[in-house]
Amino acid sequence: MAINIRVITPDRIVCSTTAEEIILPSTTGQLGILDGHAPLITALDIGVLRIKMDQKWTPMVLFGGFAEVDQDQITILVNDVEEAAVLNLNDVTVALEQATLALENAQTSREKIEASQNLKKASARVQAATFLS
Numbered sequence: 001m002a003i004n005i006r007v008i009t010p011d012r013i014v015c016s017t018t019a020e021e022i023i024l025p026s027t028t029g030q031l032g033i034l035d036g037h038a039p040l041i042t043a044l045d046i047g048v049l050r051i052k053m054d055q056k057w058t059p060m061v062l063f064g065g066f067a068e069v070d071q072d073q074i075t076i077l078v079n080d081v082e083e084a085a086v087l088n089l090n091d092v093t094v095a096l097e098q099a100t101l102a103l104e105n106a107q108t109s110r111e112k113i114e115a116s117q118n119l120k121k122a123s124a125r126v127q128a129a130t131f132l133s
Contacts (some may be wrong), residue, residue: 003035005051007060014081017062022074040072042102044078046120048065048128051115053065059084059128063121084128092125099123 002018004019022033044067049060065078099122103115 003033003037003072003074004133005074007049007062007078007081009078009080012082015051017051017053019051019053020055023048023050024076024093025049025062026067033065033069033074035072036070037069037095041066041068046075047119047124048084048131049055049076049081050131058130061124061128082125082128082133087125087129087132089126089133092122094130096126098123 002020003018003022005015005019005022006013007015020034024031024033024042026047027043027045031042044062044065045101046063047061049062051058051060061082061084062076062078063080063082065076067074067076096119099115099119103112106112106115
């Protein structure tokens with residue numbers, strides 16, 4: 001059996017396909033979904049969504065949101081998404097180093113929060129790009 005998956009941002013449908021398995025970056029850790037999974041709603045963190053289709057894994061970087069699983073249907077509502085195929089490992093590694101420095105140099109609480117979010121995004125991009133290489 002297959003799982004129907006839809007990834008939706010506020011302005012577009014990013015992906016609508018069937019998959020054999022899905023790994024979600026939930027706020028409580030990685031969450032694996034197979035066909036026949038119990039219904040659930042979960043919050044998503046910044047991280048890598050992995051979709052297994054035709055015995056091949058496809059990663060996407062998600063920037064927070066929610067996922068609903070119900071009767072082999074998964075709807076993923078996210079703030080934004082980046083497809084890993086467009087990421088360059090060297091570029092995202094440099095961006096991760098810059099984000100790490102920005103967090104170390106942050107002074108105010110607001111700067112620290114923004115730098116922390118940017119570091120999570122940079123880290124997720126590196127994970128997705130590494131997954132493809």
